[in-house]
Amino acid sequence: MPGDQQFGYQPxxxxxxxxxxxxVLCFHSGFSWMSGGYVGVSVFFTLSxxxxxxxxxxxxxxxxxxxxSAFVVRRAKRLLPASLLCLVAIALLAWSGQFADVxxxxxxxxxxxxxxxxxxxxxxxxxxxDLLSRSAGVTSPVEHYWSLAVEExxxxxxPLAFMLLRRVSKGRMxxxxxxxxxxxxxxxxxxxxxxxxxxxxxxxxxxxxVGEILSGxxxxxxxxxxxxxxxxxxxxxxxxLGVVLWAAVEWPTRGGPAYAGWLGVFSxxxxxxxxxxxxxxxxxxxxSVQPLVWLGRISYGVYVYHWPIFLLLTRRTVGLTGWSLFxxxxxxxxxxxxxSFVVVEQPVRRGGFSPRRALTLAMPITAAVVVLAVLLVPAxxxxxxxxxxxxxxxxxxxxPAASTSTSTSHATTTAASTTTATAAALRVDSLNVVLIGDSxxxxxxxxxxxxxxxxxxxxxxSIASLGCGLIRGATLLGDVSNEFGExxxxxxxxxxxxxxxxxxxxxxxxxxxxxxxxxREWRGDEGxxxxxxxxxxxxxxxxxxxxxxxxxxxGVQRIAWVVPPAPSDWWVGWESEIYTPEGWRLLTEVIDxxxxxxxxxxxxxxxxxxxxxxxxxxxxxxxxxGLHLSAAGALWVMDEFLGPVLLRLAxx
Numbered sequence: 001m002p003g004d005q006q007f008g009y010q011p012x013x014x015x016x017x018x019x020x021x022x023x024v025l026c027f028h029s030g031f032s033w034m035s036g037g038y039v040g041v042s043v044f045f046t047l048s049x050x051x052x053x054x055x056x057x058x059x060x061x062x063x064x065x066x067x068x069s070a071f072v073v074r075r076a077k078r079l080l081p082a083s084l085l086c087l088v089a090i091a092l093l094a095w096s097g098q099f100a101d102v103x104x105x106x107x108x109x110x111x112x113x114x115x116x117x118x119x120x121x122x123x124x125x126x127x128x129x130d131l132l133s134r135s136a137g138v139t140s141p142v143e144h145y146w147s148l149a150v151e152e153x154x155x156x157x158x159p160l161a162f163m164l165l166r167r168v169s170k171g172r173m174x175x176x177x178x179x180x181x182x183x184x185x186x187x188x189x190x191x192x193x194x195x196x197x198x199x200x201x202x203x204x205x206x207x208x209x210v211g212e213i214l215s216g217x218x219x220x221x222x223x224x225x226x227x228x229x230x231x232x233x234x235x236x237x238x239x240x241l242g243v244v245l246w247a248a249v250e251w252p253t254r255g256g257p258a259y260a261g262w263l264g265v266f267s268x269x270x271x272x273x274x275x276x277x278x279x280x281x282x283x284x285x286x287x288s289v290q291p292l293v294w295l296g297r298i299s300y301g302v303y304v305y306h307w308p309i310f311l312l313l314t315r316r317t318v319g320l321t322g323w324s325l326f327x328x329x330x331x332x333x334x335x336x337x338x339x340s341f342v343v344v345e346q347p348v349r350r351g352g353f354s355p356r357r358a359l360t361l362a363m364p365i366t367a368a369v370v371v372l373a374v375l376l377v378p379a380x381x382x383x384x385x386x387x388x389x390x391x392x393x394x395x396x397x398x399x400p401a402a403s404t405s406t407s408t409s410h411a412t413t414t415a416a417s418t419t420t421a422t423a424a425a426l427r428v429d430s431l432n433v434v435l436i437g438d439s440x441x442x443x444x445x446x447x448x449x450x451x452x453x454x455x456x457x458x459x460x461x462s463i464a465s466l467g468c469g470l471i472r473g474a475t476l477l478g479d480v481s482n483e484f485g486e487x488x489x490x491x492x493x494x495x496x497x498x499x500x501x502x503x504x505x506x507x508x509x510x511x512x513x514x515x516x517x518x519x520r521e522w523r524g525d526e527g528x529x530x531x532x533x534x535x536x537x538x539x540x541x542x543x544x545x546x547x548x549x550x551x552x553x554x555g556v557q558r559i560a561w562v563v564p565p566a567p568s569d570w571w572v573g574w575e576s577e578i579y580t581p582e583g584w585r586l587l588t589e590v591i592d593x594x595x596x597x598x599x600x601x602x603x604x605x606x607x608x609x610x611x612x613x614x615x616x617x618x619x620x621x622x623x624x625x626g627l628h629l630s631a632a633g634a635l636w637v638m639d640e641f642l643g644p645v646l647l648r649l650a651x652x
Contacts, residue, residue: 018291023039035249041147055071066163093141179221187215202261231281234280321631434460436496436510441510442464507559512564544590565607565608610641
């Protein structure tokens with residue numbers, strides 16, 4: 001049949017897989033020049049739609065029917081071995097203590113095994129807890145399973161939908177037109193979903209992403225209709241590849257076209273690339289080179305395993321940065337993917353199981369993974385250990401430049417009668433700091449500990465913890481199971497007293513953002529209170545005073561209280577239900593009030609003013625997610641601003 005000749009094995013399509021997974025790897029490595037590398041997933045979607053529809057067309061041409069069970073079994077044998085094996089490994093790692101700070105990891109693993117990870121990401125809680133789970137260093141190790149879920153959900157229904165379209169669309173041209181119309185509907189639906197339901201739905205919801213898969217499906221039907229392959233198709237493919245690479249480099253990490261429903265339109269570039277490879281030419285030759293084809297063949301395993309490996313191999317755990325860290329991560333990912341491909345994936349794919357027996361085995365194995373996750377993975381974030389870092393490099397103490405602005409203000413009003421501590425001078429060569437705060441402080445800790453290691457005598461103990469502001473005794477919006485509340489109780493009830501008693505910090509560095517600006521409930525009869533409510537402000541002020549008193553009573557002589565920069569503009573649009581400018585002004589007012597009550601002890605450090613002097617591009621480079629400092633950004637902030645401030649305070 002003609003269709004047999006149209007859909008033979010094409011090495012260049014494996015080359016496309018190699019390009020797509022390379023984009024994702026660079027994107028997840030945090031390279032600023034690959035801010036839109038996530039479009040590689042969209043390329044996978046379109047290529048998958050092309051290939052699976054090609055197989056369905058061939059099967060129908062040969063047998064006159066399509067077997068749903070055979071199709072599902074082929075997909076299960078291709079996808080489940082690596083994905084389930086990875087989930088088992090993650091569950092075991094979580095049981096051993098890894099990923100301890102990830103919120104609702106058990107639920108994440110279960111949803112990934114049940115092929116609904118994208119809906120879990122959308123409707124898990126939509127709260128501050130989920131915002132934190134996307135922060136650097138605490139991202140869920142199965143976050144990337146959302147794309148697998150989209151494809152798997154599509155696979156369950158596509159054979160049946162294809163057969164229905166085949167019956168009502170007599171002839172190849174009508175089938176193509178039906179698929180093209182269906183793809184166009186999916187492309188338009190993505191934009192409608194973005195406008196009416198928001199950016200999360202536009203990115204994660206299955207109806208918003210099927211247009212990309214259907215573009216590939218329509219292309220497969222079109223290749224049957226137009227079997228001539230003029231050489232100018234190669235130029236079309238080059239143009240498609242150019243658009244893909246342009247989007248990977250130019251589109252922003254968050255926000256932008258991908259979250260506004262334009263990925264369906266983008267899939268036309270992926271389709272153009274695939275169509276261009278149907279004719280001989282330079283592009284097909286280039287994408288058929290063996291290293292790229294080889295990477296494409298193992299690309300599924302590379303994609304499945306790379307994310308948890310990336311989270312395990314970090315600057316903090318292996319001591320590498322930049323290209324050295326990237327090379328280590330890639331080497332480990334490729335090694336695991338190759339072993340999985342050879343030892344697990346290929347033997348399962350080549351196994352001679354009948355469809356019925358294969359389905360019979362797949363279901364209990366998946367159920368076993370779910371049970372394993374429930375038994376091994378903690379239901380809530382584990383007990384976080386206090387991180388203590390001491391200097392290790394015997395170099396001289398860096399002095400702040402004379403021109404460096406400290407951007408601090410000393411309160412001048414009378415100290416509260418309950419305060420008896422004095423601001424005794426600290427020795428700069430023996431600086432002992434305790435870091436307190438939420439996820440923004442956790443992100444700062446990378447830079448703080450690296451900065452502390454630049455000179456002898458500097459010690460940093462961090463009790464910064466996700467979701468832990470200074471407001472006590474109130475339920476945080478979205479913290480339905482009180483995961484963050486219980487952890488914060490341990491931080492301030494156990495960890496802080498332990499650090500004050502054993503480390504004897506002379507200086508406290510405090511930075512808190514969203515937790516103390518989010519709706520909270522103190523009493524059931526009041527309900528959730530906004531930060532603009534006078535009752536919210538009064539209780540916040542009481543808790544901030546109590547925190548200062550606790551530190552002073554524990555021997556802390558100076559408190560550097562950071563006024564953090566407001567979230568970047570795009571983040572405000574992304575999480576507008578969490579952030580309000582009025583709440584941010586309240587934070588500044590409360591800090592200033594406490595400083596006025598503790599003169600010579602509390603120093604207000606205006607990181608917000610210093611950030612105000614940065615351009616938008618610099619801000620994006622320092623805070624890649626719009627709120628949290630990157631590892632490199634945290635070190636830069638410490639070297640250029642906060643470090644000199646701490647040294648100045650220590651020398652007073």
